[in-house]
Structure formats: C-alpha cells, structure tokens
Amino acid sequence: MIVTKGKLFAEGVASFELITVKLYESGMLFYTKNSGEMISFKHAELTISAKLGSIPREILLPNHALLVMEPEPSLDAWLSAGKKDISTWEKSPKMVIGSMIAVPFSLYFIFAIAIPQMAVVFAPYVPDVFVDMSSEHTMLALDEVILSPSEIDSEKTTQLEQQWYSLISTMNLEHEKYNVQFRDAKVMGPNAFALPNGTIVFTDQLLELVDYDEEILTAIFMHEIGHVENHHSMRLISQTLATSIAITYIFGDVSGFLDFFASVSNTIATNQFTQKLEWEADNFALEQLQATGKDPVSFARGMKKFAEFASSEDNSAFSDDLEKLLSSHPLSQARIKNALDFAGVSEEVFADIEAEIELKKKSQRLPDNYE
Amino acid sequence: MSNNNSNPPDTDDTPQFSYAEYTLDEMLQAYASIDKEAFPERAEILQKLIIQRQSVSENINSSGPKILESARVKFHGNGTEYFAIWIVNILLSILTLGIYSAWATVRTNRYFYSNTEIVGHRLSYLAEPIQILKGRIIAVLLLAAYLIASNFSPMAALVIIAIIMLMTPFIIVIGVRFRMRMMSYRNVRFNFKVRFGRACVVFLLFPILGVLSLYLAMPWVLKKIDEFLYENMEYGDKAFSTNLSAGDYYVAAVVSSFIAFVGFIIIGIGFGVTAAIAGSEGQSIGHFLMLVLGAIVYLLVIVATASYYQAYIRNHVYNNTKIDDIATLKSDVKIFDLMVLNAGNYLMLICSLGLAIPWVKVRTAKFLSNATSVSILEGIEQVVATSGSQDSAVADEVIGAFDIDISIG
Numbered sequence: 216m217i218v219t220k221g222k223l224f225a226e227g228v229a230s231f232e233l234i235t236v237k238l239y240e241s242g243m244l245f246y247t248k249n250s251g252e253m254i255s256f257k258h259a260e261l262t263i264s265a266k267l268g269s270i271p272r273e274i275l276l277p278n279h280a281l282l283v284m285e286p287e288p289s290l291d292a293w294l295s296a297g298k299k300d301i302s303t304w305e306k307s308p309k310m311v312i313g314s315m316i317a318v319p320f321s322l323y324f325i326f327a328i329a330i331p332q333m334a335v336v337f338a339p340y341v342p343d344v345f346v347d348m349s350s351e352h353t354m355l356a357l358d359e360v361i362l363s364p365s366e367i368d369s370e371k372t373t374q375l376e377q378q379w380y381s382l383i384s385t386m387n388l389e390h391e392k393y394n395v396q397f398r399d400a401k402v403m404g405p406n407a408f409a410l411p412n413g414t415i416v417f418t419d420q421l422l423e424l425v426d427y428d429e430e431i432l433t434a435i436f437m438h439e440i441g442h443v444e445n446h447h448s449m450r451l452i453s454q455t456l457a458t459s460i461a462i463t464y465i466f467g468d469v470s471g472f473l474d475f476f477a478s479v480s481n482t483i484a485t486n487q488f489t490q491k492l493e494w495e496a497d498n499f500a501l502e503q504l505q506a507t508g509k510d511p512v513s514f515a516r517g518m519k520k521f522a523e524f525a526s527s528e529d530n531s532a533f534s535d536d537l538e539k540l541l542s543s544h545p546l547s548q549a550r551i552k553n554a555l556d557f558a559g560v561s562e563e564v565f566a567d568i569e570a571e572i573e574l575k576k577k578s579q580r581l582p583d584n585y586e
Numbered sequence: 587m588s589n590n591n592s593n594p595p596d597t598d599d600t601p602q603f604s605y606a607e608y609t610l611d612e613m614l615q616a617y618a619s620i621d622k623e624a625f626p627e628r629a630e631i632l633q634k635l636i637i638q639r640q641s642v643s644e645n646i647n648s649s650g651p652k653i654l655e656s657a658r659v660k661f662h663g664n665g666t667e668y669f670a671i672w673i674v675n676i677l678l679s680i681l682t683l684g685i686y687s688a689w690a691t692v693r694t695n696r697y698f699y700s701n702t703e704i705v706g707h708r709l710s711y712l713a714e715p716i717q718i719l720k721g722r723i724i725a726v727l728l729l730a731a732y733l734i735a736s737n738f739s740p741m742a743a744l745v746i747i748a749i750i751m752l753m754t755p756f757i758i759v760i761g762v763r764f765r766m767r768m769m770s771y772r773n774v775r776f777n778f779k780v781r782f783g784r785a786c787v788v789f790l791l792f793p794i795l796g797v798l799s800l801y802l803a804m805p806w807v808l809k810k811i812d813e814f815l816y817e818n819m820e821y822g823d824k825a826f827s828t829n830l831s832a833g834d835y836y837v838a839a840v841v842s843s844f845i846a847f848v849g850f851i852i853i854g855i856g857f858g859v860t861a862a863i864a865g866s867e868g869q870s871i872g873h874f875l876m877l878v879l880g881a882i883v884y885l886l887v888i889v890a891t892a893s894y895y896q897a898y899i900r901n902h903v904y905n906n907t908k909i910d911d912i913a914t915l916k917s918d919v920k921i922f923d924l925m926v927l928n929a930g931n932y933l934m935l936i937c938s939l940g941l942a943i944p945w946v947k948v949r950t951a952k953f954l955s956n957a958t959s960v961s962i963l964e965g966i967e968q969v970v971a972t973s974g975s976q977d978s979a980v981a982d983e984v985i986g987a988f989d990i991d992i993s994i995g
C-alpha cells in the first residue's frame with residue numbers, strides 16, 4: 216500500500232482540500248475527505264494524465280474532482296500499472312542521444328532524397344490544364360510587369376523561328392507544343408526562359424549579347440527545350456511545395472527561430488536543386504546538338520558570353536564558394552568545361568575556334584551595321 | 587492613546603472612549619446632538635474619531651475584496667529535462683510524417699503549464715491531441731491551397747489571400763477561445779467570450795484604418811486588440827477586466843522607434859567610417875568582417891527595440907488587468923534584463939544551430955514567471971465553473987464543432 220499526500224479540487228469550484236491518499240496493490244484508490252466522507256475508486260475508473268518530466272501527477276476522478284499528487288517512483292509505478300509510455304523514452308539517455316543523431320539524418324533523407332525523388336515521379340503527371348494555366352498566367356504577368364514587345368527586326372526573328380521549328384520537327388519530341396517568343400526586357404537583361412507548356416522566350420538583350428549568332432542561340436534553345444522535356448518547372452514547383460509544407464507540418468511546434476533556419480536551408484536546398492536542373496538541361500542540349508549535327512562547342516561559346524557579361528555587371532566581394540551555395544545557376548566556368556569535355560575540345564582549341572569566328576564576324580559585319 | 591475602533595471595550599469608564607464603539611452613523615448623530623460649548627474636549631475627540639472612521643471606511647471601499655494570498659509566479663521546468671522530451675518528440679514527429687507532432691504539442695504545452703505555479707497551485711493543460719491534429723490538418727490544407735494556387739496562378743493566389751484575410755477574425759477568435767478553454771487553474775477552466783462582430787471590427791477594420799493613417803493610429807489599434815482579447819477572457823464565471831491606456835502604447839511605440847532610429851544611425855556611421863578607412867585597401871576579408879559585425883549590431887538593435895516594447899506593454903497590460911473579485915496581476919519586467927535575456931537567447935540559438943531551443947524556452951519562462959506576481963482575492967471561493975459561456979446554446983454548438991486551434995504553431 217502506498218500512502219501519499221494529495222490536493223483534491225472539487226468539481227466546478229476553485230476550492231480545494233489537502234488529503235491523504237491510500238493506493239492499494241489491488242488497484243483501489245482510497246481517501247477520506249475533511250468532512251469525514253470516505254471515497255474509493257478502481258484504477259480502471261481513473262483518468263490519469265500521462266507521466267511527463269517531473270510535473271505533478273493529475274488524476275481526474277469519476278466524480279469530476281481533480282486529484283493532484285507530487286510524482287514519486289512508487290506512485291508513478293502504481294499509476295502506470297505496468298504499462299510503458301513515451302516518458303520512459305524521454306528519460307532514456309540512449310533514446311535521447313539516438314534522437315540527436317537520427318534527427319539530422321532523417322531530415323536530410325526527407326528533404327534531400329525523398330521529396331526530390333517524389334517530385335521527379337509526380338511532375339510528368341501534373342494535368343495539362345494546370346500546366347497551360349500556369350504558363351499562360353505567368354506569361355501574362357511577365358508581359359504586364361517587365362516584358363515589352365520585341366524591337367528586333369522581325370525578319371531576323373522569323374528566320375530563327377522557322378529554322379528552329381524545322382529543327383525540332385526532326386527530333387523525337389512533341390514538337391507542336393513548342394512556341395518561340397521574343398521580348399524586349401530592359402530590366403531582366405540578356406536571358407532566355409521556358410514555360411512548362413513549351414513557350415520559350417528570348418529577350419532582345421540576349422540576341423544582342425550573342426551578336427545574333429545562330430549557333431549559340433540554337434544551343435540555348437536546346438537548353439530551354441531540355442527544361443521543358445524534363446518537366447523541370449513542375450518538379451521545381453512540387454519540390455518547393457512539398458518542402459514548405461513538410462517544414463511547417465513537422466516543425467509546426469517549434470519556435471520562429473527554427474523556421475528561419477528551415478527557410479535558409481530550404482533556399483540552399485532549392486538552389487542546389489535548380490543547379491541540378493540546369494545541369495540536366497545543359498546535358499540534354501549537348502546531346503541533342505550532337506544528334507542533330509550541330510556543334511556542341513557553340514553552347515560553350517554562349518556560356519562564355521554570359522560569363523563575360525556577368526563579370527562586367529558586378530564585382531561582388533563574396534568568395535566563389537558562397538556564390539556556389541547561393542546561386543541557382545552552376546558556375547559558368549564549370550558549364551563551359553562540361554560542354555568542351557562533351558565535344559572533346561581542349562581549352563586551347565576552343566580559344567582558336569573563338570578567335571576564328573570573331574574574325575569571320577568582323578568581315579561579315581561590314582555590309583550590315585546595326586547600330 | 588490612539589484607540590482603535592476594533593479594540594475591545596475599554597474598562598476605563600471615561601465616557602469619551604466609549605464613542606469608539608459607535609458606528610459611523612451613531613457618531614455623526616452624537617456629534618450633531620452634543621453640546622459643543624459644554625463639552626469641547628468630547629466634541630473634539632468625537633470629530634477626530636469621525637474623520638478617522640470615515641477614511642477607514644473609504645479605504646475598505648476602494649481596496650475591494652480582501653487579498654487572501656500574494657506570490658510571485660514560479661516556473662519549475664528544467665532545460666535539460668525539457669531537451670530530452672523535445673528531441674525525442676521531434677524524432678517521433680519526423681518518423682510518423684508529422685502525425686505525432688500533435689501529441690508533441692500537447693506534451694510541450696503540458697510541460698510548460700504544469701510547471702507554472704501560481705500562488706501555490708499549478709496550471710493545467712487539457713487539450714486532446716486529436717483536436718490539435720484536426721486544426722493542424724485544416725491549417726496545412728489552407729497553406730497547400732495557397733501555395734499551389736500561387737504557383738499556378740497569381741490571380742487565384744490573390745483570391746485565396748483575400749479569403750484567408752476575411753477569415754482572420756474568425757480564426758483568431760476560435761484559436762484564442764480554444765487556448766483559453768484548454769487552460770485550467772484549481773480545476774476551473776478559463777474561457778473566451780466569442781464576439782465575432784466585434785472581432786471583425788478589431789482585427790479587420792481597425793488595422794486597415796491604422797494603415798490608412800500611415801501607421802499613426804497603429805498604437806491605438808494595438809491597444810484596441812489587446813483590450814478585446816483581455817476583456818473577453820473569463821475564469822469560470824468571472825470576467826477579466828482591463829483598463830488600458832492608449833497613451834502608454836504611444837510611449838512604447840515612440841521610444842522603441844527612437845531606439846531603432848539611433849541604432850541604425852550608429853550602424854550607418856560605423857559602416858561609413860570603416861569604409862572610408864578601409865576604402866583604399868579594398869580587401870574582401872575586411873569587407874566580410876564588416877558585414878558580420880554589421881549583422882550582429884543590426885540584430886542587437888532589433889533585440890533592444892523589441893525587448894523595450896515587449897517589457898513596457900507587458901507591464902502595462904498586466905498591471906491594469908484583473909479578474910474581478912478573483913485575482914490581480916502585477917508585472918515588473920526590467921527592460922534591460924529582458925534585453926540581456928533576448929540577446930543571450932539569440933546567441934545560444936545561433937551557436938548551437940537551434941539545439942538550444944529547449945533551454946531558451948525554459949529560461950524565458952523562468953524569467954517571465956519571476957517578473958509576475960498574482961494576488962488571489964477572497965472571491966475565488968465563490969467562482970463557479972461554467973461548461974460553456976453566456977453565448978446562446980446554438981452559437982456555442984456551432985463554435986463547439988470548431989473547438990480546434992487552426993494554427994500550425
């Protein structure tokens with residue numbers, strides 16, 4: 216028999232009395248009220264709140280009175296009646312240390328492996344309705360905000376379009392869905408991007424940057440097709456979506472500060488992920504260029520133009536490592552090297568090729584000057 | 587010689603001392619009928635007694651019900667004990683793909699409520715994990731709807747934001763009601779009176795007015811929000827009452843803006859000076875160190891500003907809020923101490939990559955408990971627990987269906 220002190224709070228009022236509680240091995244709980252009334256209950260009739268840390272044990276009695284007792288091992292043992300609960304894990308050093316190791320690993324598994332994998336599997340099954348709607352609304356919004364109609368001679372753009380449409384008709388893909396657009400984008404600068412429904416947009420600034428070099432533009436066009444063919448937009452959307460929801464769901468309970476940690480790691484993870492997508496699109500472009508009899512080196516030339524443009528724009532003080540971590544595009548140098556390796560061309564030969572093309576351009580440019 | 591009115595009758599048979607046993611009314615009558623010229627001393631004594639008695643009876647009237655007991659709030663939790671609970675619960679939440687997080691929330695809240703001792707008794711947390719889980723699923727569905735919509739169509743996202751904004755008063759009110767009803771003290775639950783109409787005014791109309799006034803009215807709006815929250819709280823059948831002053835909200839807002847302003851000027855000057863010194867060198871390491879230092883000072887300014895506001899408003903609200911006949915509250919958070927606490931918390935969190943969260947939560951709870959004292963009044967003997975509130979039965983039923991906390995936190 217266990218004899219212990221308890222506080223008894225009557226039902227419906229805030230008054231209480233101090234009582235002595237007797238707990239029997241047979242599972243009976245017995246106490247005498249100060250009025251002399253003797254009361255007993257069976258263990259099965261009690262609503263016992265689970266053991267937690269060293270907080271007082273609270274027991275709701277069938278008569279709706281609340282009995283509160285200081286926790287002691289013998290009392291805890293009587294209340295648990297041999298059943299184990301979570302609190303034994305919360306007290307076990309093995310379990311605590313195990314959790315400290317398992318938590319980072321399981322988080323890594325969910326965010327770095329499970330969710331991206333899920334995104335790959337589900338992205339192709341996003342209904343066309345959503346894909347079209349998403350693309351159309353995005354295009355509308357961009358046209359409204361930062362894009363304006365192309366100011367480039369339509370003869371040039373039509374020529375590029377026709378060349379590309381006939382090129383993709385020879386490739387093994389749904390060529391009808393592709394649709395090339397040209398826009399003036401003073402804010403965005405030289406860029407090309409693909410919407411998931413197959414709309415591929417080139418900015419006037421990009422055309423000017425590469426000097427209307429058809430081979431480079433075709434290489435970039437192939438890169439953008441690579442994004443569409445691999446469902447990159449949908450993968451990115453489902454990945455970010457699943458990650459944000461998982462973070463809020465799993466960490467719903469923790470303070471705002473961890474939210475901050477989570478969102479920083481999310482940004483880094485997403486950037487890593489988009490870098491991966493860029494690599495995929497690069498390799499798609501290189502393979503397709505080769506397959507259609509074009510020169511993969513033109514991709515390297517395009518990247519070089521971008522790199523030169525970027526370094527003329529800003530001289531940031533950040534180290535390369537930080538840039539690698541934070542930028543969504545892989546470093547241009549690595550991409551140039553990747554393209555050259557694919558084409559089997561050395562850096563020196565690449566330099567020669569470039570010089571030769573420049574020379575040719577100069578001689579061609581004389582008759583028609585754009586400035 | 588100073589004879590107290592509560593003293594036993596004096597054995598001395600000098601007549602003037604027996605006046606002390608008179609009631610105030612009797613004294614006034616005796617004073618009116620006495621022959622002041624024949625007995626000037628008696629008249630004077632009687633007059634003094636009357637003045638004394640009047641001030642006593644005024645005191646009784648102004649002090650209200652008698653205080654039974656006063657004490658500082660004590661927090662018994664322990665950072666290391668809570669860390670073990672926290673980390674195991676996070677692992678279980680991850681392994682069950684988030685389902686266990688509802689149980690984890692209940693355990694966390696129980697840990698903090700039951701370790702809080704107010705005048706000799708602990709608080710209790712009564713929510714069931716299933717209620718938390720339901721609320722969390724609704725919240726996640728709303729979030730997912732918003733995220734999906736915003737990824738596929740900016741227009742749809744705007745519509746969803748508008749819907750969520752319109753639902754805000756409803757969500758806040760049922761959330762506060764849930765949290766109050768899940769808290770009990772001495773086996774009597776707290777409650778929150780549901781007033782949706784007023785909630786719409788306070789949480790939608792006022793903030794819009796605040797923004798339209800270029801934030802000049804914002805402190806007043808924040809005062810109205812706090813007033814709404816505290817005035818509708820109940821303990822058993824007794825209401826909270828509060829007497830907040832907009833002036834104090836303006837003081838808090840103006841002073842904390844001033845702290846922020848001065849802090850940012852210091853950062854600006856610091857950057858200017860070092861840039862001028864290091865400008866010729868132009869080294870990237872020095873530049874990087876500057877950024878780190880700037881970030882630290884920036885964080886400190888934010889901590890100082892937020893701590894000032896938090897301490898000032900908390901003290902003001904607690905010191906002007908009471909539960910009629912049941913309890914009065916007092917908060918004396920020292921502004922500087924709170925700044926030190928918050929700065930320390932950030933330092934611990936950054937250095938431990940978040941692993942210090944349990945210690946941070948426990949030391950914050952200890953600090954705030956220690957800065958709070960509660961006086962229990964004699965009315966607590968009369969408080970009666972109410973199952974619902976004074977709302978109509980139908981309203982209560984409808985809200986009961988939503989007896990969940992639609993929140994993720």
